[in-house]
Amino acid sequence: MTKLTHQRHTALSEFGDCFLELEIVTEVFKDFDDLRFNRGYQSDPQCMMLTGETGSGKTSLIKEYRQRNNGNSGFRHSDVPVLITKVPSNKGLENTLVQILSDLGKFAPKKKGSHKKVFLINEVVDNLVRAKVELLIINEFHDLLKFKSYQQCQIIMSALKFISEEANIPIVLVGMPWMKDLINDPEWLSRLRRRKNLDYFSYLLKKDRDHFRNILVGFSKRMSFETCPVLHSKQLSRALFAVCRGEFRQLRTFLFEAFKLALENNHHTLDPKILAQTFDKLGCEHLSSNPFTLKFKEIPIPVLSIPSRYNPKALEEKDEIIPIVFEYTF
Structure with missing residues (x-):
């Protein structure tokens, strides 16, 4: 791991604290x-x-x-x-x-x-x-x-x-x-x-995809690279959505790790290679393959089908919340 300069520490800290006002x-x-x-x-x-x-x-x-x-x-x-x-x-x-x-x-x-x-x-x-x-x-x-x-x-x-x-x-x-x-x-x-x-972000309708891409643009502009990343391309936006499933925190966490990895390795931007390495580093329970190495139509699109629910009849604490359910389409 490359030791980060003071400037890069500052850049990483600023990205970690950034806020997107949707x-x-x-x-x-x-x-x-x-x-x-x-x-x-x-x-x-x-x-x-x-x-x-x-x-x-x-x-x-x-x-x-x-x-x-x-x-x-x-x-x-x-x-x-x-x-x-x-x-x-x-x-x-x-x-x-x-x-x-x-x-x-x-x-x-x-x-x-x-x-x-x-x-x-x-x-x-x-x-x-x-x-x-x-x-x-x-x-x-x-x-x-x-x-x-x-x-x-x-x-x-x-x-x-x-x-x-x-x-x-x-x-x-x-x-x-x-x-x-x-x-x-x-x-x-x-x-x-x-x-x-x-709500979680969605990806099925064009307006939803455009909204998600605008969020990626917002995050890209807050990364202090020599070359601003193009995360909102069709290929990368679909792969990033597959990773986060529309969850804001998961998206932010993944991009933070990718940004840190790029800074540690003296990259001048975020590219598919760094994103693929970040996925290999973090893993993802709901995906069996690295979406940044797949062809566009092979990348699954998560769809929230059933929201989380409270089970008042649960006998144990671990059963009181029925987790959210996703389906996957291509």
Whole structure:
């Protein structure tokens, strides 16, 4: 492996941090802005649901929005306009409340007994107001509701309703598409007037192929090569789609590894040879052959046929999520 120069380290870092603002991203950002603006005119804050399959770009989207709007805000009760908290996996409401306090730089006082939950809820409200939070984004929200009874879900949603109203803060629930089936509170369903879903990319229709190629152009322009890669050719775009299956995170990860490999080997651009080597390095469970060495019509096109689903009757945790299903065409 060739040691990277400082310039190439910088180029790799910049590519790793790059953000493509797609049309759907712009729409979501506008929704977030509207939620924050409207809270100044409504006593009952509007809320929102943002969903998407694994790797569709939900987390990078909300982090980018926070970065753009929080500026130099710290976590010592200075202004924190946008707060992102992540639901602790397989934990309950109390752990999530503690996590929100932690994300605000506040340690939850130790308190036991039946009043602990009420105490934590009030602590969250007080600290959200003190930090001047304008938008609370709860990531991986599905982890808070799955495997919970109807009554448990009602308690969770009621607590969040209280926090939203008392702190006058809109809440964005971020998670898997099937989490909408777990929110059974009529009042919350009426609050979630704004809903957006981040879909996987598709490749069957011309407009979908053009959209995917435009994304490849966007990534190409963010690679500091002497010669800009032509990733959006018919051959390479089809091969790259076969690798990522329309999943944004998989595409980004693959291109990052390819860019790094090219820099390490002093290549002046990304070519099919480097992409083929990257595939050999990373592997791919759903492909038996390297798509960058196949003829155009031999490259399979993944088609999302069945989205992921939640199985409330699962007896074990490993069976609670029914994974996404793809079919393949040529």
